[in-house]
Amino acid sequence: MTDASASDITTPPWHAALWARMAHAIASDRVAHGLLVCGPPGVGKRVFADRIVAALLCRNRNAEGDACGECAACRQRIAATHPDISRLVPEEAGKLIKVDQVRAFSQRLHLTPQYDSGRIGWIDPAEDLSPSAANSLLKTLEEPPPACHIVLVTDRVSALMPTVRSRCQLWRLAPPAPDAAREWLQTNGVDAQGLDADSLRTPFAALDRDAQDYAALVNGWDATLSDVIRNREDAASAADRLAKQPADLLTDWLYRRASALLAVALMEGGETHEPRALPDNLARVATRMDPHAFQPWCAQVAQAARLARSNADWQLVIESLLLDLKSRLKRRQSK
Ligand SMILES: [Zn+2]
Structure with missing residues (x-):
């Protein structure tokens, strides 16, 4: 695997079913404009969201629907220089995302993309949108620029404004079965034999x-x-x-x-x-x-x-x- 976000870890098997659906949606060009990736901490939401972004931008996806890692778009994404990705994150950890940030973000999404795959917006963590920032985002979520996709990541979907939630398609990742988590952690170099049920429920936390x-x-x-x-x-x-x-x-x-x-x-x-x-x-x-x-x-x-x-x-x-x-x-x- 050459994808940067997953270069040193193997794909979590508990993502497989959800990924198959997403890969199918991407292949048939029926991906919603607003994608809300949610689930409890430690299940690998950002890895999954990264995988979506990579696949949406790649010019030469593989049989699993994953990014090739080698085309021009993939190389730019891996080098964090892809011109069509805009990120909306808190200015400081623990602070809320402000309305001014959302305005600038929405303006960037309306610029003509460099590639015909369109622009990608990334909002993380989405529950950190201040109420006015969330309100300001609604119009962009409702009438996004053509070919634009906005990926929102959240640990707590219930903390989002219902108006934001209802304008997004939900992609919910569940914690893995203990055996799957244990096996995956072992494959990735974590001694998982002695781990309790709590740690196995949050394998990415255990990995981190x-x-x-x-x-x-x-x-x-x-x-x-x-x-x-x-x-x-x-x-x-x-x-x-x-x-x-x-x-x-x-x-x-x-x-x-x-x-x-x-x-x-x-x-x-x-x-x-x-x-x-x-x-x-x-x-x-x-x-x-x-x-x-x-x-x-x-x-x-x-x-x-x-x-x-x-x-x-x-x-x-x-x-x-x-x-x-x-x-x-x-x-x-x-x-
Ligand atoms: Zn590629």
């Missing part, structure tokens, strides 16, 4: 960082959550530590803990037939929970995830989540 580190992070967060619930640590000091963790991984973990806690709470007698998705001490908490009192907390976790990239005080958001969880558990105990 030392896999042991990620497992240790999750263990630490689980211990913190359990300590807060059992009054061994106060919510403020726990929030202080959690707020310094990588926000996308932390919110993904919170999502999964909230839904696993709810699943256990909903089970009669607390018996689960599923493989344990929770550490033992959290599972014990969940068996005593009132699912009706707990359910609103899951919605709050989703709401908090949206605030992670906003200007909200992230530490305060986490602290109020923890306090709210405790008060919901207390209400149950005092019944």
Whole structure:
């Protein structure tokens, strides 16, 4: 494989079915103008989006519908000098994408492309569009220049304005099955034998960082959550530590803990037939929970995830989540 974005890793097998659909759409020239590539962190969304861009620009695609890596357009793309690619990203990490940036971006997309493959716009992360920036983008998404494609990448499709979402075609990547993830990681030089289910669900995160580190992070967060619930640590000091963790991984973990806690709470007698998705001490908490009192907390976790990239005080958001969880558990105990 000569594609730059995937030069040192093999194609993830869990992308294959979605790629087959995309390759077919590209080959039959029926690709939507707005393509929203979404899915949880660590599944390889940017690799997939890069693959789309490469294929759209290539003059000589191969049998799988992938870019050849050798034509003039591919060489320019690989050298990051392709004249028809415009990128819209936050000016600083963690900041929102501004309306002025969107205006300049839309103007660039309307310039005559150098190649007849048309212009490509790349927006990443799409949930970082400020509300006014998102509004300003709508017209371009609705009436894009001919042959123009805009690829948006997001971890949290629910955080996008519905008006942006509805103007894009959704390409959703799901996490791989554990065996597929393990095999792929091994092929790419990561010792995956000892990896837990969390790490296998986010193979690109495992590839990016030392896999042991990620497992240790999750263990630490689980211990913190359990300590807060059992009054061994106060919510403020726990929030202080959690707020310094990588926000996308932390919110993904919170999502999964909230839904696993709810699943256990909903089970009669607390018996689960599923493989344990929770550490033992959290599972014990969940068996005593009132699912009706707990359910609103899951919605709050989703709401908090949206605030992670906003200007909200992230530490305060986490602290109020923890306090709210405790008060919901207390209400149950005092019944
Ligand atoms: Zn090519």
